[in-house]
Amino acid sequence: MTAPADEPPADVPVVIDIQGVSKWYGAFQVLNDCALSVRRGEVLVICGPSGSGKSTLLKTVNGLEAFQQGAVTVDGVRLDDPKVDLTRLRSRVGMVFQHFELFPHLTVMQNLTLAQVKVLGRSQAEAQARGLIYLERVGLIDHRDKRPAQLSGGQQQRVAIARALCMDPVVMLFDEPTSSLDPEMVAEVLDVMAGLAADGMTMICVTHEMGFARRVADRVVFMDEGRILDDAPAKAFFAEGGVRSPRADAFLNRLLRY
Amino acid sequence: MFDGFLAPRYIGWMIDGLGVTLGLSALASVIALVLGFVLCVLRLSPSRPVAGLAAAWLSAFRNTPLLVQLFFWYFGVSALLPDSLMAWLNAPHRIGVEAFGAPWPPFEMLAGLLGLSLYSAAFMAEEFRAGIYSVAPGQTAAGRALGMTSTQIWISIILPQAVRIARAPLAGQVMNVVKNSSLTMAIGLAELSYAARQVETETFQAFQAFGLATLFYIGAVALIGGFSQLAWGRSSPPTGAAR
Numbered sequence: 192m193t194a195p196a197d198e199p200p201a202d203v204p205v206v207i208d209i210q211g212v213s214k215w216y217g218a219f220q221v222l223n224d225c226a227l228s229v230r231r232g233e234v235l236v237i238c239g240p241s242g243s244g245k246s247t248l249l250k251t252v253n254g255l256e257a258f259q260q261g262a263v264t265v266d267g268v269r270l271d272d273p274k275v276d277l278t279r280l281r282s283r284v285g286m287v288f289q290h291f292e293l294f295p296h297l298t299v300m301q302n303l304t305l306a307q308v309k310v311l312g313r314s315q316a317e318a319q320a321r322g323l324i325y326l327e328r329v330g331l332i333d334h335r336d337k338r339p340a341q342l343s344g345g346q347q348q349r350v351a352i353a354r355a356l357c358m359d360p361v362v363m364l365f366d367e368p369t370s371s372l373d374p375e376m377v378a379e380v381l382d383v384m385a386g387l388a389a390d391g392m393t394m395i396c397v398t399h400e401m402g403f404a405r406r407v408a409d410r411v412v413f414m415d416e417g418r419i420l421d422d423a424p425a426k427a428f429f430a431e432g433g434v435r436s437p438r439a440d441a442f443l444n445r446l447l448r449y
Numbered sequence: 450m451f452d453g454f455l456a457p458r459y460i461g462w463m464i465d466g467l468g469v470t471l472g473l474s475a476l477a478s479v480i481a482l483v484l485g486f487v488l489c490v491l492r493l494s495p496s497r498p499v500a501g502l503a504a505a506w507l508s509a510f511r512n513t514p515l516l517v518q519l520f521f522w523y524f525g526v527s528a529l530l531p532d533s534l535m536a537w538l539n540a541p542h543r544i545g546v547e548a549f550g551a552p553w554p555p556f557e558m559l560a561g562l563l564g565l566s567l568y569s570a571a572f573m574a575e576e577f578r579a580g581i582y583s584v585a586p587g588q589t590a591a592g593r594a595l596g597m598t599s600t601q602i603w604i605s606i607i608l609p610q611a612v613r614i615a616r617a618p619l620a621g622q623v624m625n626v627v628k629n630s631s632l633t634m635a636i637g638l639a640e641l642s643y644a645a646r647q648v649e650t651e652t653f654q655a656f657q658a659f660g661l662a663t664l665f666y667i668g669a670v671a672l673i674g675g676f677s678q679l680a681w682g683r684s685s686p687p688t689g690a691a692r
Contacts, residue, residue, distance in 0.1 A: 282596025292591035306595035
């Protein structure tokens with residue numbers, strides 16, 4: 192494992208702290224002693240081959256995936272603390288899924304307001320006002336009364352991002368947000384994500400979009416077979432002959448060949 | 450050889466029979482829908498004994514002939530119940546519906562309603578369950594990621610979609626209730642098929658009697674189909690098209 196170089200200043204608080212996390216499905220180990228910390232405003236890209244455990248690691252952050260060993264701390268709160276209200280904690284961690292997972296029976300606006308009202312206890316008016324702000328931001332304000340099925344994949348994913356933002360998350364998790372999109376729709380989603388990053392949102396993105404990682408990420412984490420092999424500043428990771436494990440080197444070469 | 454239409458009084462018998470069929474089917478459908486939903490929830494219970502019992506109950510009712518079940522409730526249970534209770538059930542009582550002209554139901558009606566409801570509920574439970582299973586698991590993950598509780602996810606996300614998916618097959622099950630209600634003639638309930646049989650015995654006009662009964666059944670089932678189309682439209686629900 193290569194040591195992370197020029198770390199961000201130590202006075203920036205750590206938002207996500209993952210310590211020694213391991214997870215097994217029966218005898219098969221999917222996560223092997225993973226450690227990671229993300230400071231406020233940092234943009235982290237996790238990459239690696241399929242089945243390397245990157246999505247699983249991401250989902251430990253909001254408790255969607257349980258693990259048998261280690262500890263995850265979100266904004267100073269330990270996930271395994273029995274006193275922790277996991278639903279409360281989750282509401283503060285935004286998540287964007289590969290398959291969007293918008294609620295198909297609700298309109299775009301209802302998708303944005305449902306959890307605001309049910310989880311945060313906001314009034315309908317308040318929730319809609321906030322929904323409009325984020326719909327505007329992802330450029331879909333004219334689509335507020337449509338159903339998800341009436342939108343393109345890229346539009347649906349932008350709505351999903353807006354839905355997560357409505358909850359005022361301390362961190363945004365992206366689980367292969369562009370992997371199920373047509374190529375021409377990838378850019379519109381990445382643009383929104385780059386905009387968020389520029390505004391200082393703390394983000395962890397599992398993605399194969401190496402162009403995005405190079406341009407937007409502060410740090411790149413490379414995983415293989417459940418282990419974190421690399422955790423390096425993006426510049427150093429992508430540089431010609433940069434600091435990366437041989438496995439990551441092979442992965443990048445294969446990815447960049449075409 | 451066609452020997453004319455049924456005399457008006459026999460058509461009257463048939464219409465009375467149709468009334469019983471429709472009333473019985475409507476009541477049985479409502480009971481079966483409610484009970485079917487409850488059974489489905491029990492079937493999906495995280496408690497193994499509860500889910501196991503519900504599964505056993507469902508398979509018992511789905512895998513035995515309705516006719517046998519009707520005989521069981523009508524003859525079997527009446528043999529088990531104390532004589533005094535049977536006498537009470539068979540005697541007329543005031544149940545507060547006399548004002549609407551509804552008499553105390555005969556025991557055939559009670560047994561028929563019970564048998565038909567329990568049988569249909571088992572099938573409807575499985576339609577509900579299929580609906581719930583066809584809601585993508587990612588929907589639950591999305592709800593959890595937003596901080597919603599399991600109850601909130603069930604009520605706001607899973608059930609609305611599951612019911613949308615299940616309503617067409619459920620309408621089909623209601624049609625089955627109408628058709629299956631004809632079996633209650635075997636325990637002497639004077640519904641449409643029973644009336645047709647009676648008219649045929651009386652007039653020997655078998656073609657006319659069963660022809661008219663057929664038309665009535667087709668009409669009743671078409672009514673249900675028409676109603677469900679009117680209520681939900683012809684198109685398939687938007688559910689699932691989202692990906």
